Amino acid sequence: xxxxxxxxxxxxxxxxxxxxxxxxxxxxxxxxxxxxxxxxxxxxxxxxxxxxxxxxxxxxxxxxxxxxxxxxxxxxxxxxxxxxxxxxxxxxxxxxxxxxxxxxxxxxxxxxxxxxxxxxxxxxxxxxxxxxxxxxxxxxxxxxxxxxxxxxxxxxxxxxxxxxxxxxxxxxxxxxxxxxxxxxxxxxxxxxxxxxxxxxxxxxxxxxxxxxxxxxxxxxxxxxxxxxxxxxxxxxxxxxxxxxxxxxxxxxxxxxxxxxxxxxxxxxxxxxxxxxxxxxxxxxxxxxxxxxxxxxxxxxxxxxxxxxxxxxxxxxxxxxxxxxxxxxxxxxxxxxxxxxxxxxxxxxxxxxxxxxxxxxxxxxxxxxxxxxxxxxxxxxxxxxxxxxxxxxxxxxxxxxxxxxxxxxxxxxxxxxxx
Numbered sequence: 001x002x003x004x005x006x007x008x009x010x011x012x013x014x015x016x017x018x019x020x021x022x023x024x025x026x027x028x029x030x031x032x033x034x035x036x037x038x039x040x041x042x043x044x045x046x047x048x049x050x051x052x053x054x055x056x057x058x059x060x061x062x063x064x065x066x067x068x069x070x071x072x073x074x075x076x077x078x079x080x081x082x083x084x085x086x087x088x089x090x091x092x093x094x095x096x097x098x099x100x101x102x103x104x105x106x107x108x109x110x111x112x113x114x115x116x117x118x119x120x121x122x123x124x125x126x127x128x129x130x131x132x133x134x135x136x137x138x139x140x141x142x143x144x145x146x147x148x149x150x151x152x153x154x155x156x157x158x159x160x161x162x163x164x165x166x167x168x169x170x171x172x173x174x175x176x177x178x179x180x181x182x183x184x185x186x187x188x189x190x191x192x193x194x195x196x197x198x199x200x201x202x203x204x205x206x207x208x209x210x211x212x213x214x215x216x217x218x219x220x221x222x223x224x225x226x227x228x229x230x231x232x233x234x235x236x237x238x239x240x241x242x243x244x245x246x247x248x249x250x251x252x253x254x255x256x257x258x259x260x261x262x263x264x265x266x267x268x269x270x271x272x273x274x275x276x277x278x279x280x281x282x283x284x285x286x287x288x289x290x291x292x293x294x295x296x297x298x299x300x301x302x303x304x305x306x307x308x309x310x311x312x313x314x315x316x317x318x319x320x321x322x323x324x325x326x327x328x329x330x331x332x333x334x335x336x337x338x339x340x341x342x343x344x345x346x347x348x349x350x351x352x353x354x355x356x357x358x359x360x361x362x363x364x365x366x367x368x369x370x371x372x373x374x375x376x377x378x379x380x381x382x383x384x385x386x387x388x389x390x391x392x393x394x395x396x397x398x399x400x401x402x403x404x405x406x407x408x409x410x411x412x413x414x415x416x417x418x
Contacts, residue, residue, distance in 0.1 A: 008131060010174035011118055012138045017171035018115075019142025019394075021164035022108055024149050025085055026050075027239050028164075029097065030222025031155045031232065032088075040223065042094040044344020047219030048337055049098040051211075053105025055333035058326075058396055061110040065117070071176065074114045077107040078172045085165035089158045109396060115175065116398035129389055129406045132399065136390050140247040147236040155232065191323035193331065199324070202263065202373045203312035206304065207328050209362045211335025212342065213301045214393040216359055217242050219340045220347075221294075224355040227347065234287055241291045245299030246392070253303040254388040261379040262311040263370050266304065270367035273300030277360030281353045297359060304366070305332075305393045306403070313386040313404050325401035332393065 026047075033043045064073050084104045088097060119131055146164075153159035197204045221242065225235035256265055276296030283289035309328065316324050339358075346354030389403040 008119060008134070010177070011115060012134055014171040014173075014175035015115055015135065016138040016142040016145075017167045018108075018111065019139045020146045020149065021081070021085065021168040021171070022394075023143035023146030024160070024164045024167075025088070025104070026218055027147060027150055027222040027235065028155060028160050029088065029101075030220070031150070031226055031235060032092070033094070033097075033223065034226035035156050036092045038094050040227065040344045040347045043223045044220065044340040044347075046094055046097045046101055047215070047223070047340035049101035050105035050108075050219065051215050051333060051336035051339070053102035053107075054109040055105075055330065055337060056102075057106040057109025058113065058329055058333060060106075061113045061396075064110070065114065070114050070117060073110055074172065074176065077110040077114070078168065080104070080107045081111070082165045082169045085168060086161055089161040112394070112396040113398055116396055116402070118175070120398060120402055129387075132389055132391060132402055132406060135395075135399065136250070136392050137247065139392050139394060140243050143243045144240045147240045150236045151233055191320060191327050193327060196324060196327040196331075200312040200315050201376075202266070202370060203308050203328065204331055205369050206266065206308040206366055207332045208335040209366045210301060210305055210308070210393065211332040211337075212339030213297075213335075213359055213362045214305075214332075215336035215339030216343045216355065217298065217301070218394070220343045220355060223344075224347070224352055227352045227355075228284065230287070238287075238290055238294055241294035242298030243302075245295035245297070246302030249299035250303050250306065250390040254306065254390060257307055257310055257388040258385070259382060261374075261382075262307060262314075262385070263374045263379065266307055266311065267367050267370040267374070269300045269304055269307065270363045270370060273297050273304075274360045274363040274367060276300065277356040277363060280356040281360065284353065284356070293356070297363075301359075301363065302392060303390070306388060306390050309391065309400060309403055310386055310388045314380050316404070321404045322397075322401050325404055326397040329397040329400055336393075 029046060030043065033046065038046075061073065081104055084100045084107075087100055116135075119135060149163060150160065152163070193204070221239045222235055225238050230238060253265070253269060273296065276293045279296070280290055280293035284293070312324060312328065343355055343358045346358045348354070350357055386404075387406065389406045391399050391403045
């Protein structure tokens, strides 16, 4: 672990600052939108725009990197992010925010692709798993820390927009000054979505559903908090609970994942998350119940992402790893675009409980589909399955490919030891 920190500390520090900036802007916009009188539907479009930009960036950034190089792409994306984070406060108009969110989503996607390429280059076969674990931890720490910064200034003013802009600007200094050499970026054989679905139906369907769940958490949790009248401090704790649960539950669920039929675990975890959403729908009048529900939902939905990657990895060839990772992230992105919009529609019809209704339905569908898939294909032997590697839904296809490679490496080592 110390070896990973010594070789990648600048990258990890920079990514944590980036996640503070990104986590703060997501929550802040939800609070500021309520102050400005934006409707729930308008805010759902604003939040969805980030994921539209993110999906576009994940498709176009590799070409930009091959054309002009990592450093130039990284610096250009950084400039745009820093500028947009300040521009939000100059014009409180939902459609202007939509355009800004598309831009910032595109740029953050490009930053993640570039940074994760450097992480891959800095890691070895022996340290890849530890590097990914540290990467996930610093991301979660950054998002949770961002919620604390929400309490440092008045959300109706400019300061909370300036803080993430400054943090993002600072974050690139240690990365650009310390990371070398520039990693190579190779193209991979594309795989159609039909091919990917035939390879792992549960992986594809689960990834699509999780995209909607994650975007609802990341984009609409603060909107929900403002709708039900939570204070700024309560909104901060509520949003943090999702990510604290996600961090704490990754490793216990990963331990179970490597020792049983993953479809059974996917079913159980999805059902538990759906129960958490049901708890919030009927007990949401209590803030303590809301925190417990957020912890359960975050602690189940986020590890599901890693579970589905590991499950899909059980059925792929080594030559297909890059193509599969890109396809899974694309499917997840499609679901993420629709998540805030459907959540906003649900809240418009059913009121604030519609937020948890959408999340609960997505998790319930995931549980039912996992149960059905258990009747369609035999499970691979546990000792022949890939290893579980924790990764978050805010990463690019590069980190997903790293997780798949790490899982394949674990499988190979297990076969050699038998």
